[in-house]
Amino acid sequence: MKLLFLHGSPAVGKLTVAKALLRIVPGRLMDNHAAIDLALTVFEFGAPGFWELVHDVRCSAIDAAAEHGVPLLVTTFCYAEPDDREQFRQIEEIVQRHGAKLLPVFLHCSREEALRRVGNPDRVARRKISSGQHLTRELDRYELTAVPRPDCLKLDTGVKPADVTAQEIVRHFGLGA
Numbered sequence: 797m798k799l800l801f802l803h804g805s806p807a808v809g810k811l812t813v814a815k816a817l818l819r820i821v822p823g824r825l826m827d828n829h830a831a832i833d834l835a836l837t838v839f840e841f842g843a844p845g846f847w848e849l850v851h852d853v854r855c856s857a858i859d860a861a862a863e864h865g866v867p868l869l870v871t872t873f874c875y876a877e878p879d880d881r882e883q884f885r886q887i888e889e890i891v892q893r894h895g896a897k898l899l900p901v902f903l904h905c906s907r908e909e910a911l912r913r914v915g916n917p918d919r920v921a922r923r924k925i926s927s928g929q930h931l932t933r934e935l936d937r938y939e940l941t942a943v944p945r946p947d948c949l950k951l952d953t954g955v956k957p958a959d960v961t962a963q964e965i966v967r968h969f970g971l972g973a
Contacts, residue, residue, distance in 0.1 A: 800965070802871065803902055804953075805910060805935060809903060809905070815958075816958040816962035817965055818870060820966050826857050826870070826871040826872075828854075828873050834850075859894075875943055877939045900947065901951065905954030905955075909953075951964060
């Protein structure tokens with residue numbers, strides 16, 4: 797299994813790039829918000845137990861995909877340093893235990909571009925951060941950065957369309973081969 801770990805701040809285009817990539821190569825998508833939406837059926841957002849359930853669901857899904865030979869799993873994540881370092885270490889451990897490959901990709905764009913995108917109707921419908929004020933608070937509060945791996949591919953989604961970014965990821969990791 798290959799785990800394509802698309803991460804970056806809210807409104808950077810993680811899900812858009814993931815969908816564009818999966819139009820090019822076959823694979824499965826585990827959007828970050830699938831785990832969040834499940835946790836919201838049990839807890840209020842951020843309540844005690846909420847983030848633990850989100851992380852457990854993510855890890856369980858990655859473990860199951862690797863166990864059952866899913867060739868390519870694309871996942872999205874808002875990685876904050878140092879807050880998410882232990883969660884990422886656990887994901888790395890699952891991937892390594894199964895002899896799978898972790899392919900980290902950090903997507904970023906300017907703050908101005910993210911603020912332009914944040915109000916898109918799709919974000920509102922999916923209950924994602926959809927106001928400029930909320931996004932600014934999150935960007936100022938967390939260090940949303942690339943995972944601490946030297947092989948992390950870093951791409952600016954503000955300078956190329958999602959399909960071009962997806963093609964670059966496919967080429968870089970040889971996913972089309």
